Amino acid sequence: MELGAYSFGDTPRNPDGSLRPTSEAIRNLHEAIVLADQNGLDYFGIGEHHTVDMPASSPGTVIAAAASATKQIKLGSGASIISTDDPVRVFQQFATADAVSGGGRIEITAGRGSSVETFPLFGYDLSDYDRLYAEKLDLLMAINSSKTENVTWSGTVRPALDDLAVVPRPVNGRLPLWLATGGSAPSSVRAGELGLPISYGIIGGTPSRFAPLAELYRATAAKAGHTGDDIKVSVATLGLIAPTKKEALERFYPGWYNLNIEMGKLRGWPAPDKRHFLAQAAFPGAYYVGDPDEVAQRVVDLHGHMGHMRHFLQMDIGGLPHEHFLESITLLATEVKPRVERLLKNR
């Protein structure tokens, strides 16, 4: 079981709650990835977000920088909003990072994204939502699976490629390409039909309720004749690890509160409710907040339902103090991971 982290970038806050420069969020993120690598964490994902409090708008750039500063950790997007980007450029950026990394550590996760802020930003029409996603995913897959540098593709949302070079090629021929989903059944069917690995983002409720989706994904892939290493499941959830459960809750709650206030302003949500937070932050809720023992047990419990091969946590939200982020990453790699391995072996 691989363990990891993911982040949308988290703009630090001053004591009065005001936001510090967005550039600090990117520097902090880079530092966290380097530390994660040094501690032996398996994976770090960078989600594409375009807001002042979550400014990791350019995952490929963050990943390229991290690729040169790390040795073993796998780096991916979580997710790349391909509907409103050019798959040629996304592929080139990640293939470039792959070359910098030495090869084999760079992944692309394609998704629709949980919000629609990229549509006005890049001048796309939301009524094209489905067509943009389907065609751009098709193009990204065509480039990635191409046997040669030159690619031929045509569609309606982007000029055709007529035997044009898309370089560099990945060191190992192609990049791992995942589909991200928030848990709608048709997305699981799509990933299964395409034979792509799937990444579930579980942001609330009871995570084991995603088990039928993973079953649907695997059954669809089998029916479509897809077998082998590409048929696999990863899970992304919120979470934070501290030496004690009490500290983990105290550290994570203020950022969770801030995030929900910000999102609530945008989306008309009610004021955050601490009872809701505490319910989600304990078994069987969706927030993996606790000491290393509890988080390890809960990851392994979910593994019994989902059979996922990677579980990664979003920790830095709402201005989480940087030292708490770094300590959580360290504990995940050095304390949770051996516990998870032991629990899985003794099942």
Place this chain on the structure above:
Amino acid sequence: MSAPQNHPAEPRTIGVLGAGRVGTAVGRQALKAGYDVLVATSQPADDIALMVQIMTPGAIAVTAAEAAGSDIVVVAVPLHKYRTLNPELLAGKTVIDAMNYWAPVDGEIDDFENEDRTSSEIVQAYLARSNVVKTLNHIGYHDLEVDGQEPGSERRRALALAGDHQDAKELVSRFINRIGYDAVDAGPLAAGRSFQPGTEIFNGSHTADQLRSILAALREPARA
């Protein structure tokens, strides 16, 4: 959540249009309550059979036309696709509109932006010969399968419904009650404004008494 009885006015078959998170949750909850459930999407029935079998075990994958033959049809497609519904198929039917217009999350949709009418009134205008009832839009799909309780349970959660067709509302009220919730009639379809996104009812969980007092308070200024 006992099984529906064989009574003419009692809905027995629930058609669900849409197999996303809301549609599958409604389908499972209806199955638990003993209904026959038919699920349709824009795909051919054969193509969604596996999905329906795993996500809503016991339901049957059908075409939209077959689903439209149900006693109640629940529309749970992304709102921007509402014009893919076939008004002819749904003519004369009781239709639950579980959709929401939520621009910050789903983006702006021309038909609904700069509109005084509620999203369900616009859907009703499109499905001109259907009896549209707005409900199930203001409970999370996680909660729908968790919060339901037997009739008469203490502090049972209630759901509001709004519509311009009394018979349809009564049919839907029975359905809502059977799947675990008290049903509170908020009034005509336009009254669905009081439980659209961003409202107190949309954001919270309420008993029938609480819903009635919120709805009464909202009506008060109009009387003054």
